[in-house]
Amino acid sequence: MNSIITLTTDFGRKDAYVGAMKGVILGINPSARIVDLSHEIEPLNIRQGSLVLASAYPFFPKGTVHVAVVDPGVGSGRKLLCVKIGSAYFMAPDNGLLTPVFEAEKSCSIREISNREFFRKNISATFHGRDILASAAGWLSKKDIFSRLGPVVSCCKRLAWPAVKRLKDGIRGEILAVDHFGNLITNIKASDLPGAIDRFRVKAGKRLISVWGKCYADGKPGRPMALISSMDYLEIAVPNGSAAALTGLKPGQEVTVTK
Amino acid sequence: MNSIITLTTDFGRKDAYVGAMKGVILGINPSARIVDLSHEIEPLNIRQGSLVLASAYPFFPKGTVHVAVVDPGVGSGRKLLCVKIGSAYFMAPDNGLLTPVFEAEKSCSIREISNREFFRKNISATFHGRDILASAAGWLSKKDIFSRLGPVVSCCKRLAWPAVKRLKDGIRGEILAVDHFGNLITNIKASDLPGAIDRFRVKAGKRLISVWGKCYADGKPGRPMALISSMDYLEIAVPNGSAAALTGLKPGQEVTVTK
Amino acid sequence: MNSIITLTTDFGRKDAYVGAMKGVILGINPSARIVDLSHEIEPLNIRQGSLVLASAYPFFPKGTVHVAVVDPGVGSGRKLLCVKIGSAYFMAPDNGLLTPVFEAEKSCSIREISNREFFRKNISATFHGRDILASAAGWLSKKDIFSRLGPVVSCCKRLAWPAVKRLKDGIRGEILAVDHFGNLITNIKASDLPGAIDRFRVKAGKRLISVWGKCYADGKPGRPMALISSMDYLEIAVPNGSAAALTGLKPGQEVTVTK
Structure with missing residues (x-):
């Protein structure tokens, strides 16, 4: 303790x-x-x-x-x-x-x-x-x-958690959450994307995200970009802006990352 | 200290x-x-x-x-x-x-x-x-x-506090506050309602609240219900929703509880 | 430490x-x-x-x-x-x-x-x-x-900070911030206004602020007033109200204080 x-x-x-x-x-x-x-x-x-x-x-x-x-x-x-x-x-x-x-x-x-x-x-x-x-x-x-505290419990309730799905040339996941800045956090882990990350093509909803960066300053103000979040998940952000507001994307929408 | x-x-x-x-x-x-x-x-x-x-x-x-x-x-x-x-x-x-x-x-x-x-x-x-x-x-x-700290004070300012009024078959109070969940908290104490609480009929504004429960799960999603709050006051709630938003009731409005 | x-x-x-x-x-x-x-x-x-x-x-x-x-x-x-x-x-x-x-x-x-x-x-x-x-x-x-922690740094980035400008009969500054109550905080210091403060005439944007007070209770509810903030800056407030909402004034707008 x-x-x-x-x-x-x-x-x-x-x-x-x-x-x-x-x-x-x-x-x-x-x-x-x-x-x-x-x-x-x-x-x-x-x-x-x-x-x-x-x-x-x-x-x-x-x-x-x-x-x-x-x-x-x-x-x-x-x-x-x-x-x-x-x-x-x-x-x-x-x-x-x-x-x-x-x-x-x-x-x-x-x-x-x-x-x-x-x-x-x-x-x-x-x-x-x-x-x-x-x-x-x-x-x-x-x-x-x-x-x-009480008796041992062997079976607990779990939420149905959206799983990523491996595709033949990439992976498909979804937007899990929108943070305070309007960043879109997905359920796709950095470790799901082996090798040079910027070879991958990111599509969120109907929107192609064409810029990869390591940090927000690598993108262009007002333009959606992809990066790896501080919790090691794929994140879609807009430098100096809100990706949620700009793209209209919401939790639950599909995100695919393909070569 | x-x-x-x-x-x-x-x-x-x-x-x-x-x-x-x-x-x-x-x-x-x-x-x-x-x-x-x-x-x-x-x-x-x-x-x-x-x-x-x-x-x-x-x-x-x-x-x-x-x-x-x-x-x-x-x-x-x-x-x-x-x-x-x-x-x-x-x-x-x-x-x-x-x-x-x-x-x-x-x-x-x-x-x-x-x-x-x-x-x-x-x-x-x-x-x-x-x-x-x-x-x-x-x-x-x-x-x-x-x-x-300073001299003794004998007389302090008090707010006019809305008192409950006993009726011949019950009690009349009012909505005191709306909490973060939209629950309507009244000034009627649990101890003002002796005996089996669900014999009482609750009316808030013009609205009859027909369901009593011990906890939110006793009610039906989207339907106003009456229960005793965690501070021991009569509360009007809507399971999985906001009683304030659903009923339009506001602090100051009358609540009567009668047999 | x-x-x-x-x-x-x-x-x-x-x-x-x-x-x-x-x-x-x-x-x-x-x-x-x-x-x-x-x-x-x-x-x-x-x-x-x-x-x-x-x-x-x-x-x-x-x-x-x-x-x-x-x-x-x-x-x-x-x-x-x-x-x-x-x-x-x-x-x-x-x-x-x-x-x-x-x-x-x-x-x-x-x-x-x-x-x-x-x-x-x-x-x-x-x-x-x-x-x-x-x-x-x-x-x-x-x-x-x-x-x-690391090497000595000799040169740091500074924001261009809005400076007050001395006029021949007073001072010109601007609104720096709006607080939670809607009070308008300026960049004019109490020490910029020597002598009896209520001899000064305050103009914020196009608005003449005609009442000075030491505290909010010195003003009239709903009427803009000038006072010295708890951080010793000129502040424009509305007792029981929001100066920002009532006057429409915003950070960046000019404030002049003249005799």
Whole structure:
């Protein structure tokens, strides 16, 4: 345990929800260091939440507890999970939010969070993030109570994740997300594109992307370009502009990369 | 003192105002742990600020200092207050921002913050949040200077708070706030509705809410439902949607709950 | 070193970028205390970033490390800088982001950040904020490695900063920024306006501002007024309203103050 707890939610920042979670954590572990990953996940958008978490957790030190709450099923039968991987812990509802963690990590141990010893005394049916997850995370950030959280879980919900498809002369994927700058992030990995990357021809939707670069400054302002993102995925960007706004391309649209 | 200081303001996040307050606090108490409750209070909306504070402070540990700045009267004659309740301190302008704290807490001690010993040296007439409140909070988070902050205050400004009205077969209240998800939060407490809650009939504005649930998953996507919020108030929600957008209901509109 | 690191970026809060930087910092210095100044700088707006940084850093204690990332040239030839002033360190791309720091501080030492010992192992060409700046800031917040960061730099890029012009009976400046409340912040300093300030006549664009006040409460709701901002600059505000919305005035427009 390193006493670091990260939070990823769809709660926004105008209400008291995030603050209440932090109060609960600090009441249990006054030394906890709480880091906001994002609270601007689109309401109930589990996939977006899972992507943000997946893009940030690898950079945190060993022993960090990552709490994620995008939880349309709060109060219903869905389980709450604690997942332990080599270097970190995750706490989240069993609704697919941890899909990319399961994909990326070879081995993990999973427990249901059901031991009321680690809950707040009164449990609201609509805010398990505060009354169960924040509380249990506070305890876990103090000492290794992983195996006491609840029974072992063998089967978790996973999101249907868009897979890339290998073509005879390249690969086909799709746009996964649009970032704050309007960059279009795809699900095609740099390692899917062997050799000199700029031999490849990129088509996104009906649009041919004719410029490759290593960085934004390699492109021309206002012209779409292809590059490898800071998470090692194919990205379509517009220097000094928004690729999403300029091209009209959206998550879900097809991207092909061929020789 | 536990060295935790929370901040609630209408400053937004794009300017340097919040950062400057944090710098002042850390300059005085380098061990302070600063927690943002919200900086997205609507500009000058004292009632919204008071609601966010009221919904978060009960979850913080004993000794926390809560600083709230929604302060249209900054620089004028309005006082700055420090309020001590059993478990916490509050610092805010005397403009009603602490109304729900006064309502909820049986006993409290109140001081004016007027001792310049705890101010910054130069006081801007437009930013007491930085030059007085952050400074005094920094000192208070280090040691108990409460009684040295200034003279005892016996009378504070309170907002006219919408009260519920008991009817012969139920209760009448109103919509107090709309949260990030579009949930409509009322001023009717769960404890105002004795017995089996789903015997009650909820009418909000001209709209009959026919479904009760314990949690969002008990309702139907796209259909308004009634439930008890995580702060124990009657809430009107739309599973997988925004009750505010779907119903057009707004803060101030009447809600009746009858048998 | 006081282990405080501030962050100012144009990354927004919905993606994982800010979180990843924090993870890198905490992996290197688990005791770092990270303070967000703003992540809502308009994408690629270097001047706005420099203004936020300039308005917050003077309030932080000696030894703070300020990291600023508004970096359209990431991955290209532009240098990364570490600037040491009496009381603080700054890390930023060499693109003008530190212009107001250079203007305000009499003496400073500047190093290029080029020693890979303080970088992450793999460097993305599009995210030096994470792979170089966050990493180097983590190290610098632990101990004084300033002189080991890289070679001395003698010449840095500065933004063309709009200067005030003295007139025979006053001064001419311009609107520099609009804050969250819609207040119009100019580049005219209080010290540019000697003596009784309300003898001066303020004209902004084509609009005569006829009311002076010390604080917002001195004005009339809905009526533009002039006052001295909390950073000691001439500001045009509308009590209980937005001066930007009401007057239509924008950054870049001329403001004259004459007797």
